[in-house]
Amino acid sequence: xxxxxxxxxxxxxxxxxxxxxxxxxxxxxxxxxxxxxxxxxxxxxxxxxxxxxxxxxxxxxxxxxxxxxxxxxxxxxxxxxxxxxxxxxxxxxxxxxxxxxxxxxxxxxxx
Amino acid sequence: xxxxxxxxxxxxxxxxxxxxxxxxxxxxxxxxxxxxxxxxxxxxxxxxxxxxxxxxxxxxxxxxxxxxxxxxxxxxxxxxxxxxxxxxxxxxxxxxxxxxxxxxxxxxxxx
Numbered sequence: 001x002x003x004x005x006x007x008x009x010x011x012x013x014x015x016x017x018x019x020x021x022x023x024x025x026x027x028x029x030x031x032x033x034x035x036x037x038x039x040x041x042x043x044x045x046x047x048x049x050x051x052x053x054x055x056x057x058x059x060x061x062x063x064x065x066x067x068x069x070x071x072x073x074x075x076x077x078x079x080x081x082x083x084x085x086x087x088x089x090x091x092x093x094x095x096x097x098x099x100x101x102x103x104x105x106x107x108x109x110x111x
Numbered sequence: 112x113x114x115x116x117x118x119x120x121x122x123x124x125x126x127x128x129x130x131x132x133x134x135x136x137x138x139x140x141x142x143x144x145x146x147x148x149x150x151x152x153x154x155x156x157x158x159x160x161x162x163x164x165x166x167x168x169x170x171x172x173x174x175x176x177x178x179x180x181x182x183x184x185x186x187x188x189x190x191x192x193x194x195x196x197x198x199x200x201x202x203x204x205x206x207x208x209x210x211x212x213x214x215x216x217x218x219x220x221x222x
Contacts, residue, residue, distance in 0.1 A: 003168050004129055004206050014127060014210050016172055018115055018160045049129045049206075051162040051170045057114050059162045059170040061127055087219040095115050095160075095217045099125050099210035106206045108198040 005047025005063045010101045012046060013064045019094035021056035028090050031082050038078055044069025056092075063101070070098065116158025116174045121212045123157060124175045130205035132167035139201050142193050149189055155180025167203075174212070181209065 021028065039045055044065040052058035064070045073079060086094075132139065150156050155176040163169035175181045184190060197205075 003131065004204065007206060014125070014208065016125060016127065016160075016212075018162075018172070020114065049127075049170055051129075051164045051168050053162045053164055057162050059160055059172060061129070061170060061172075091219060093115065093217070094219070095118060095215065097125065097212045097215040099212040101127075101208045101210040104206065104208040106204070108202060108205070 003049065004106075005049050005061070007104050007106060008046060008065075010103055012101050013067060013070055014099045014101050015062045015064065015070060016097045016099060017060045017062070017094065018096075019058050019060075019090075020092040021052070021058065022090055022092045023056075025056070025090045027085075031085065031090075035079060035082050038076065039073060042069065042073050042076065044072070067098075114160065115217075116160050116172070118215050118217060119157060119176075121214055123212050124178060124181055125210045125212050126173045126175065126181060127208045127210060128171045128173070128205065129207075130169050130171075130201075131203040132163070132169065133201055133203045134167075136167070136201045138196075142196065142201075146190060146193050149187065150184060153180065153184050153187065155183070178209075 036048055039048060039062060046063035046065060048060065048062045050058065050060040064073070147159055147161075150159060150173060157174035157176060159171065159173045161169065161171040175184070
């Protein structure tokens with residue numbers, strides 16, 4: 001269950017980050033772990049869900065209480081530095097979408 | 112680039128489906144491929160991004176023009192049958208969130 005983000009009452013926000021890793025993502029794993037740890041310490045952070053497949057295609061969704069929390073995280077100094085390296089070195093391509101969560105469900109019932 | 116969903120002008124909708132596969136997800140791959148194909152044929156479908164890691168934790172995000180399109184897909188007869196099998200057999204746990212995409216970016220610049 002610890003790979004799933006909590007389910008507070010909507011509305012809240014999701015940052016959906018889809019990315020294709022470059023063929024030589026040196027240092028990526030360490031930085032991703034460090035960024036996840038930093039995000040957890042940010043005000044307004046709700047949780048994170050992330051999956052990366054064998055081809056290096058990944059989706060990471062982070063959840064935030066409000067837009068201000070997303071803005072503060074985007075401007076976090078360590079995160080800014082990681083974004084810069086990511087753009088220069090780690091990501092072949094990425095698409096990022098900010099969305100307002102309106103409803104949520106979980107299942108299967110009883111599990 | 113074909114693993115990324117298109118980026119129409121917001122607003123549009125995202126269905127964020129995070130799931131942990133059961134240890135014996137027989138028939139899952141075939142059904143997932145069939146469902147993706149069916150979704151593509153639905154009115155209002157924009158695109159799909161999906162990643163499943165070695166531990167069977169997956170995130171699939173489907174994008175839709177509006178709530179009516181999501182509702183129609185949820186009630187698609189073949190999809191309803193797949194949902195039933197998924198709940199009974201494939202998913203150890205899942206969390207599904209419906210969110211309104213408000214803005215989107217891509218990068219890195221020039222790639």
